[in-house]
Amino acid sequence: MSDAAQPTAAEVRAAAEAVKTALDRHLAAVERRSGEDDPDVYEAFNQLAAAAEVYDELLYDRYDEVTPFEIPGTDDALPPYAGPEEPNALSVLIRRDYAVVEPQRLLAQAQRVEAVDDDGTGAEASGTVHGALGILFGEFEPDEIASRHKEFGLEEADSTLWVTAADEPADPGEWLEAPFDQVDAERVVCRFDVSAVFDDDADDVIEDDDLLEDELDPDLVAAGLDEDEDLEPLDADRLR
DSSP: OOGGGSOOHHHHHHHHHHHHHHHHHHHHHHHTOOSTTOHHHHHHHHHHHHHHHHHHHHHHHHHSOOOSOOOOOSTTSOOOOOSOSSOSEEEEEEEEEEEEOOHHHHHHHHHHHHHHTOOSOOOOGGGSHHHHHHHHHHHSOHHHHHHTGGGGTEEEEEEEEEEEEESSOOOTTSSTTSTTTTOOGGGEEEEEEEOGGGOTTGGGOOOSTTSOGGGSOHHHHHTTOOGGGGTSOOOGGGOO
16 A cells, blocks of 8 residues: 555544544443343444444554454344334244264164154164154154254254244245245344354363263163163253
8 A cells, every 4th residue: 555545643543532432332322221132232333343443444554553352343243123113923033053973873763763653664764864864853843852962963053043023923834935035134133143153161061971881771872872861851951
């Protein structure tokens, strides 16, 4: 960049003052917030992010320096809520990703379900991972899968839950062909994301799989199952 195109020292100083002002406005909005989705806090956050970005760019252009902090950008953030104040209907959109880390455990669980529900057809759908997934997700509710995912040989990945407001419930069968294609971001009441990138304590979690094999029933070990999985009640605390 040529010297003629560089910002002046006064422009950099003005941008720094704008950041200070935006910080004060953001703190004031937080202190008087009316709830988790307060629009004033959202607007103050965006103003602070924009001011910090301008200052960072001018600081770099003028002095070849950067700030030691980073305010998250707003490109992927939801816009301010613009739905009805008193929604007559809600839609809950959920996505949960899993990795199939223990296929044999998955197959064993599906075979157990298939054995109980055997109608004599002998289809043996549980013989493939694809078929086993169909059996398990057909037998158990998604929340139960989430709470017992280790039993099924699955490992949790990212998940997200969006609650959207609607004026009226959708007509039966209206959105089933494309359930996530018509989401209006301005009608998202709240959103909850779970991701490994936010989990700073992931390395501190103690797994339950550290039991010695000689403490388990040999037949269950051969099937890829833990002895206590047949005896312990479901852990509802893990429902998302």
